[in-house]
Amino acid sequence: MIEVLKTFQIAIKQQGHVLPLLEHINLRANLVCEQKAIQIIIKDGEFFILHDREENQTIPEIRGDLKAMKQLLEGKERLRALERNGQLSxxxxxxxxxxxxxxxxxxKAQEDFAKII
Structure with missing residues (x-):
């Protein structure tokens, strides 16, 4: 999943229309997939990935399998739709x-996946 997140990180930096949305945000969230948690941080227009972190903070969390996480990170499916379908919590x-x-x-990072892969 780290590869998918890194591709998403590259894609988000290239998306001019998304960057204003990130400007004044200070947000942490865990993405949990296959018993591994990866923390994403959005702070002042930047997107960071922290993996191999053992923090017990209470922060927002998204849990699901790799297929659902890929759909989310590639912009193929909306977060709440995946939750309604039981694919993510x-x-x-x-x-x-x-x-x-x-x-x-x-x-919509999927457009950039073809360029990178």
Missing amino acids: ISAPLRTTLLLESIFYLT
Whole structure:
């Protein structure tokens, strides 16, 4: 999953229409897939990935299998739709969920996957 996240990180930096949405955000979230947690951080217009972190903070969390995470990060499916279908579970306030959904969906990293792979 780290490869998918790194591709998403590259894609988000290339998306001019998404960057204003990130400007004044300070958000941390865990993406949990296959018993591994990867923390994403969005702070002042930047997107960071922290893996191999053992923090027990209470932060928003998205859990699911690799297929669902790829659909989310590639912008192929919306976060709340994946939750409704039972493919992902989300522990975050609605406002945070909507913000994350917007970021993932608007970035549509799948267009960049073909260029990188």
